[in-house]
Amino acid sequence: MSKPYRCPNCKTNRTRFNMISQVPQPVKLNPQSGEIVEQYSNDQLEPFHLPYKGPELKIQCAACGLVEDEKTFAKFGES
Numbered sequence: 001m002s003k004p005y006r007c008p009n010c011k012t013n014r015t016r017f018n019m020i021s022q023v024p025q026p027v028k029l030n031p032q033s034g035e036i037v038e039q040y041s042n043d044q045l046e047p048f049h050l051p052y053k054g055p056e057l058k059i060q061c062a063a064c065g066l067v068e069d070e071k072t073f074a075k076f077g078e079s
Helices: 070-077
Strands: 017-021 027-029 036-039 057-061 067-069
Touching (some): 067 070
């Protein structure tokens, strides 16, 4: 985080944020019970199990609660 942030929702917050690290865990669930049947590593997924391709970091505005990708807050912080 070496860029200034600004909340695109409340438009005033430039200093208070929560950084949320996303750690995906690929799993296979039982369709009836919802229990985890199998856990995978990212290099051992089944053919129909796509790997997570979302952002590693999300940002939450600590003033209004908006949660978005880091790029959204950084881009709004440029102006």
